[in-house]
Amino acid sequence: MNEFIEQFLIECRELVEQGTDDLLLLEERPGDRERLDSAFRAFHTLKGAAGIVEFAAMESALHVAEDVLSTLRSGGPLITAAQVGDCLACLDQVLQWLDATEAAGEPPTDAQPAADAIIARFGQGAAPSTPAAETRLVEVLENGDLDAIARDLLREQAELLRQPELSPGHIASTLNVAGAVLRRLGRVDEATRLEGSGLSEAQPSRDAIESLIDGSLQLTAEGPAPAREAAEPAARSLRVALERIDALVNLTGELAVAKNALGHAATLARQGEAQALAPLLKEQHAELERLVAELQRSVLSIRVLPLRTVFQRFPRLVREMMVQLGKPVRLLTEGDGVEADKAIVENLFEPILHILRNALDHGVEPAEVRAAAGKPPSATISLRALRQGERVLIEIEDDGVGIDVAKVREVAVARGVASAEAVDAMDDTAVTDLIFSPGFSTASQVTAVSGRGVGMDAVRTAVERLGGRVAIDSRAGVGTTVRLMLPFTVIMTQVMTVEVGQQVFGIPMEALVETVRIPRERIAAVGTASAFVYRGRTVPLIDLSSALGQAACARGEEINIVIAQAGSELGGLEVDRLGERMDVMLKPMEGLLAGTPAVAGATFLGDGRVLIVLDLHQLLH
């Protein structure tokens, strides 16, 4: 990628962010001159940037938006919600173009139809409405696992194309949305074909989208993993603050000094001055330890991103959901400057979006219900981030109706999530936690906003994959708070080492519940597997040596068991010996070992042995 395109991408992303912030604020305070000027300048500079890299389609779309803002700026009427929507749609399109440019290394050459759709949108003023889904399509979609958002979006586009007398602009913009959804799923060829299909004919395009929805269902029925992987944004570059680089440069200098001191120690050793050597080596070891720790910290801090990069996308999305549902909502964001590892920040978008959608759909009451309950008609959803030591806490709090615990009990039993006896024995907190179970969804009707099928279990899985935990706290009539506890970095993992056979394994501390010793006779055979009773619960016993194809270990009268937890699953791991706690830098398995089941990664131990860190999710599920 040449330096102009690189700079173009950096600047445009910042400008889109600025423009979006300005527009959302303008919607609340249409009379804010300063924001209007700032929004205008963002669009204007974006247009200029497009001109410099000769991206004519982007330039033409931005020109129309800039014209609108320019008129408003020179004493026109106040900006309307529709105009804010049009300008935001334009920025959305620009973001898609930026992604395409980043992927290809140059601006796309087939962008003009999408630009024309934006231009047409400004011409018509109003955005097209979204009619309710038709029963037949719902039936087709009902059993699928396809990402709920993608499915809803595709469905809506098919519905839009069903409307009579569509203008070419409407058709183009509809196809464009469907294309974008497919691209995000990594299905670029289908997206290109769809976007290129008859711009003047609604019928073939609609058929094409419907067949794709069917196709997507088949694809995801085989396994949702490929689609999810493709959906993860592939950011190739990072902007790093100069002081962070400077810190590394300083460390390099200090390491060089430490190296020289070792040279001096080597000389002493050669001269046989052992007495002087020991304290010197000890001192240097301590110094190197400090420097290496600092180096690790500095390198890891380069990989951090502020949560702003994901938080900034929500105001616009919440606004859209609010319009769709007809419930007035304010989204308050706090702590968007809090930083976390890039990999964490980039994978938080979907879980948070899902929680927000649930809050809007199920938590927030309609305005009249709120008024009757003596609440302000407009609901408030707070999205907060806090740094707590080595952890990052993200809270999503709504002031809605709260979770109906009685209904959760009822549904959990009805859907077979837990038995009636088990549910009866649970306290309210445990019952509330059931909403994270696979197969649970209290939505009694399908809505376009929170979709169907993909419940909060997807949130829990995604967060746990990042090494985090999810908790929920709800008070009837007052609201619900969902908390995501995430590690600051994904790379340092705290593990407990265990020995099985001759091999050392690491068990991530976040999965560790307790270690117990129990007599062998308490292990009961269940078919070909074995299980034991732990705190009144029957827990499967996993023989690590056979699960991982190792030689069987010596069998004593009592056995050491590590109780581990992944999601709602408990399991016991039989081990020979318990080791120590340590922080390790986990490297994903590469080469021949890549894809080894139940292994999260590996690292070296001080004595040169390899420590294999287990993936409890795979081992227990």
Place this chain on the structure above:
Amino acid sequence: MAYQVLMVDDSKLARMGLAKALAGLRPDWVRLEATNADEALALVRQSHVDIALLDFNMPGKDGLTLAAELRELKPTMPVAVISANVQHEIVTQARELGAEFLAKPLTAAALSEFVERAERRLKEGAE
């Protein structure tokens, strides 16, 4: 003769584009960059600047205001205000300040003409 040119634009991309175009026309000229009006004024006070190219749309002081302030510091310096909005009042105001107006995106031809006129003016001034 090799002159020192000051380029003022808050967009690094725009400065990169301008620098590339200028390097193509006058490779021996020294190019200075500023990201806003205050930086530009500081540079003009500190170092020698022969020619200034200013973006119109910048946060803080805009290009016209900057042109007026530069005019007070250096009454004869060739100055161009560059903008993508070819609006009558901007063009007129630039002319009134004795600055040239150049439309964005800047073409090599338009920049070349400005550079030649600027050179002539500087030569005449020196004689």
